[in-house]
Amino acid sequence: MAEFIQILISGLSAGSIYALAAVGFTLLWQASQTINFAQGEFVMLPAFFVLALTVKLGLPLPLAIILAIFLSVLLLGAVFKKLVVEPMIQHGTLPLVIATIALGLLLKEGVKEFYSPLGQPFPSLFPQDVLSVFGAAVSIPDIANFVIAMGTIIGLQLFLARTRTGRCMQATAQNPDVAQILGVDIKKMVLYTFLINGALAAIASVLITPIYLAKFSNGEVLGLVAFIAAIVGGFNQIRGALVGGLLIGVIDNLSAGYVSAEYRQAVPMLLLIFVILVRPQGLLGTSEGRAV
Amino acid sequence: MIRKATLLTASALSLMAGLASADVRIASVAELSGAGAAAGAVWHDGIKMAVEEINAAGGILGEQIDLVEYDSQTDPQNSRAMVQKAIDEEAFVLMGTVYSSSTVVNMLVAMQNGVPQITGSESPTITAKGNPYIFRTAFGAQKGLPKLGSYIKDDLGASKVAVIWANTEFGKGGHDAFENVAASNGIEIVSDIPTEQAQVDFAADVAKLKSSGAEAVFAYMTEEESARFLIEAEKQGLGLPIVGDTVIASQKVIDLAGSAANGVSSHVGLTAEAPIPAIREMAAKFEAKYGYGADHNAIKGYLGAYTVKYVTEAVGSFDRQAFADKMHGLCLDAATHPGILMDACWDDTGELSRESFLVQVVDGKQQITKTLPAN
Known part of the structure; x- marks a missing residue:
């Protein structure tokens, strides 16, 4: 039982970070019909911002993290939208998808070339203490990762539901033409979505990298997992991405623990196939339209 | 011209x-x-x-x-x-x-x-x-690991060992060689966990090790995977002696795993700390x-x-x-x-x-505990 609780909590912790990346997928899709296949690399890159700022420039870790989030919002949000999405979206979704794949490769190879192909140690943000929960040893980092990731997503939900800007963003996602007639600055709302995605990617990055180590190839795993989570949960719902992320995290860990480590990556793929066959809109998704 | x-x-x-x-x-x-x-x-x-x-x-x-x-x-x-x-x-x-x-x-x-x-x-x-x-x-592992068997049995006093290893040619070689070493030293392998190359998440593997009833863990993976494993083991408070051969106590793993590498024991063929x-x-x-x-x-x-x-x-x-x-x-x-x-x-x-060495990681550095003759 203790082992099961241990694996479950570890799965929820990892899953909550996957959910952050998955929410980014859904946000961009909702706001601008952008499927960002560079999302994994978006999560990989901010950790290297932190490393560059701490190791190369000698900044303290908290300041480096704040600056890395700012840089991510700027580069992975605003610059990404301006230089990649706006020019490509005019040609349709498919060219944009291909452009994001190319961007992912560029980011990955860029980090490999200009930083290092080797894994890099990344400082843990939390003490490595362990708590006992029903006989299971639960680590403080696992709890902290879960709380921060869930808090971020809940905060985002509240922002979208309870603030005027958030409701304008939802209106833009649901029907941009009507939103524009009602006086919503839809360009600004779409920009906000990209900025939020940059921030989500940066938060996911600083939470996951102490466990994964900082490495140029981290995006391959994270991007795939987040994409599957978004599809499984429902590509057009934030709460779907949240559920999808948690589900993938838990299933991945349970299958590694009780099925086989060799086939752990296959189990989420089987889940994906099953969901697509049985409920193509995802577990919490809706088939009729878009909503953030 | x-x-x-x-x-x-x-x-x-x-x-x-x-x-x-x-x-x-x-x-x-x-x-x-x-x-x-x-x-x-x-x-x-x-x-x-x-x-x-x-x-x-x-x-x-x-x-x-x-x-x-x-x-x-x-x-x-x-x-x-x-x-x-x-x-x-x-x-x-x-x-x-x-x-x-x-x-x-x-x-x-x-x-x-x-x-x-x-x-x-x-x-x-x-x-x-x-x-x-x-x-x-x-x-090769078949020459290095026999030197580790007596250390696990006599120095650590462990008779039940869990094995976590990379499911690669390198890992299989070490795993099979360790099985022979365990058998010849009367050590029981109570948990046998294969892992994948480039695996990033070791949470489930460490949870299984914790509940395996082992008195020590033999880890045989490559550098980055070893470091991730040690980080997760520290995170979950594994609390078991971790031993390995060469890689687990290498300087690269120590650099990557930081304090999580402290306490690891290993047989090493070559080390910068050799006397x-x-x-x-x-x-x-x-x-x-x-x-x-x-x-x-x-x-x-x-x-x-x-x-x-x-x-x-x-x-x-x-x-x-x-x-x-x-x-x-x-x-x-x-x-x-x-x-x-x-x-x-x-x-x-x-x-x-x-010749080779037994080492332990102390304060982020390898310390030679024994020099072993060539075999």
């Missing part, structure tokens, strides 16, 4: 071509990117440093070494293509690869072409296939040159390049077949061959014999 100038230019070019062709080409085929970069890139840096020293001292038989690097990308099939490319480009000797999964594939190409290959791989299968052109720079002045001097030069500490892979690459020099000079010509023949049954002593760092012998399979 023009004719004279043309003749002079042609003569100069042919002279330069003659000089260029006089260089001896050595190919470093290594994991410079991909999951094995933590091992291959360091191995390659060790080779580079040795080659620069050798060239500065006059080269091999008066010829400068032209070191050419080939990136296997930690992909066995790509490593095979890179070995073929190196042979097509007339490499005299191949250095690499480090990952056993690649070496078992690419060494067949080197064997078919009769090109000697100095490898950093440690899987027992490498030297068990009857390849007369393969030679190790570190002994041998030549190794310490080499490690200090390496750190000054590259800005990071030399681990066993750096030392393997370094002494591998010097092995090529000494064996070629013993043969007296750049003859690949004579080189391979010479290495079988060869012993090099460090007193007269300082680049070899420690006395070493190769048997007729290319397997290596050398």
